[in-house]
Amino acid sequence: MRFLRYTAGGTTSLGILEGETIAEISGDLFGQWQRTGRHHTLAAVKLEVPLIPPTFYAAGLNYVKHVKEAAEKRGEEPKFPPQADIGYRAVNALSAHDTDVVIPADAPDQVQYEGELVVIIGKTARNVSEADALSYVFGYTIGNDVSERTWQRGDRTFFRAKNTDTWKPMGPWIETDLDLDAAMTVVRVNGKETIRFPTNEMLYSIQTFIARTSQYCTLVPGDVLWMGTDGTSPNLQHNDVVEIDITGLGTLRNRFVRAGM
Numbered sequence: 001m002r003f004l005r006y007t008a009g010g011t012t013s014l015g016i017l018e019g020e021t022i023a024e025i026s027g028d029l030f031g032q033w034q035r036t037g038r039h040h041t042l043a044a045v046k047l048e049v050p051l052i053p054p055t056f057y058a059a060g061l062n063y064v065k066h067v068k069e070a071a072e073k074r075g076e077e078p079k080f081p082p083q084a085d086i087g088y089r090a091v092n093a094l095s096a097h098d099t100d101v102v103i104p105a106d107a108p109d110q111v112q113y114e115g116e117l118v119v120i121i122g123k124t125a126r127n128v129s130e131a132d133a134l135s136y137v138f139g140y141t142i143g144n145d146v147s148e149r150t151w152q153r154g155d156r157t158f159f160r161a162k163n164t165d166t167w168k169p170m171g172p173w174i175e176t177d178l179d180l181d182a183a184m185t186v187v188r189v190n191g192k193e194t195i196r197f198p199t200n201e202m203l204y205s206i207q208t209f210i211a212r213t214s215q216y217c218t219l220v221p222g223d224v225l226w227m228g229t230d231g232t233s234p235n236l237q238h239n240d241v242v243e244i245d246i247t248g249l250g251t252l253r254n255r256f257v258r259a260g261m
Helices: 064-074 130-136 149-154 159-163 206-216
Strands: 002-008 011-018 021-027 033-041 056-060 085-088 100-103 115-121 137-144 168-175 184-189 192-198 224-226 241-246 250-258
Touching (some): 002 021, 011 033, 056 206, 085 206, 115 241, 137 250, 149 159, 168 250, 206 224
Parallel strands (some): 056 224, 100 250
Antiparallel strands (some): 002 168, 011 021, 021 033, 056 085, 115 137, 115 224, 137 168, 184 241
């Protein structure tokens, strides 16, 4: 099932996507909800971020090629994390499918994409086992962890490098039924494929991240966990359009624009 948030006629609502038709629902996405009987065509609405998470978690260095290529650029031997490495991103940075990612006028030129699988938690999780971890997942969507590498090297907290407004596109919707082993992540810039990798070939699995995080931090419905990326990105320029496709989830598309241009 595909759930989404959308705006039509100035009102933002929840809905279920059925083909090209949205069936509006009301209630709690993670509890009781019901159909309202109202419908819209997908083309007639503005898609919003699928949900605003209470907490925004992010996996660090979770694909082999990404670690190796980043180390090569620095002239270093690759160092793989000895355990699941968990960080945070800022909710203020979230932006929707088909909206612009705004590059501040003073940002250096190493603005890059990171195409990621996003996991949405569906019920409260504390001290869960890896064996049970996937039962706490509500669904999945797509994220673009936009990063500026010069700032990332210089800012101790990554506050600009990762969390500038609009730098975390997420969407277009939440899919509750995904075959992880069959999923492929493909990124295109201006229509040209730049990277392709099996989505589930992670250093540490979704189960590992959920179990480890829940040892210390209680996960609640609506929390998101971005699972990292593979490979490296070109430096993105004004008016570049990035599309991230994950098998079974659809495509997240955003244009990059530099402020003042």
